Amino acid sequence: MPPKFVRMATLSALLFLAGCSSLPGLYRIGAEGTVNYQKMSWCVPWSLKRVLRRVAYRYGDVVVFSTWRSPWHNRRVGGASASLHKTCRAVDFKVRGADMNEVYRYVKSQPAVGGHKLYPARRGGHIHIDTGPRRTWR
Numbered sequence: 253m254p255p256k257f258v259r260m261a262t263l264s265a266l267l268f269l270a271g272c273s274s275l276p277g278l279y280r281i282g283a284e285g286t287v288n289y290q291k292m293s294w295c296v297p298w299s300l301k302r303v304l305r306r307v308a309y310r311y312g313d314v315v316v317f318s319t320w321r322s323p324w325h326n327r328r329v330g331g332a333s334a335s336l337h338k339t340c341r342a343v344d345f346k347v348r349g350a351d352m353n354e355v356y357r358y359v360k361s362q363p364a365v366g367g368h369k370l371y372p373a374r375r376g377g378h379i380h381i382d383t384g385p386r387r388t389w390r
Contacts, residue, residue, distance in 0.1 A: 285312040285347075291319045295340035297383050299364035304345065307359065311350040317378070318344035336367065342382035352377055 285308035293301075296319050308314045321329070321337040336342035347355050356370040356379055366384040371377060 284309045285314060287314045287316065289319065290315060290317045293319065295320050296343060297341060299383060300341075300343055300381060303359060303362050303364050303381065304343070306362070307345075307347060307355060310358065311347045311355050313348045314345050315348065316343050316345045318342075336382040336384050341384065342367070342380060344378050344380050346376075346378045352379065355379060 287301075287304050287308050289296075293316070296316075304314050304316065318337060319342075320340040321331060321335065323338060326332075326335050326338055331337060337344075346352070352370060356368070359365055359379060359381055360368050364383070365381045365386075367380070367382040367387050367389075369380045369388050371380065
């Protein structure tokens with residue numbers, strides 16, 4: 253049986269290579285940026301996690317501040333009645349210090365992104381992406 257250190261190093265390497273972004277708090281993306289989930293990350297689809305990792309690598313630190321919402325919370329924040337946040341298929345995020353218009357152009361080009369919207373600065377200046385059908389809205 254290999255020593256405990258070797259087993260732990262192997263497990264750590266496998267988790268890193270698998271892109272396990274459900275680990276609590278921050279995880280490192282190369283040397284370029286991190287993805288920080290301020291809300292739960294365990295339910296976010298892998299396809300969106302991969303998009304967020306690519307954004308972090310390309311533009312810097314990503315802060316995900318909305319993932320799953322209860323129906324009550326969704327109503328309270330003015331979410332759509334059929335919001336994909338209620339089924340944990342959507343995220344809202346910002347990228348610290350980045351040109352959000354440029355980030356938005358990039359995420360729109362990602363095949364894993366269905367719905368997408370860049371909210372103006374007066375509404376937080378964040379981006380919404382989800383796994384639903386390809387669309388945007390006003």
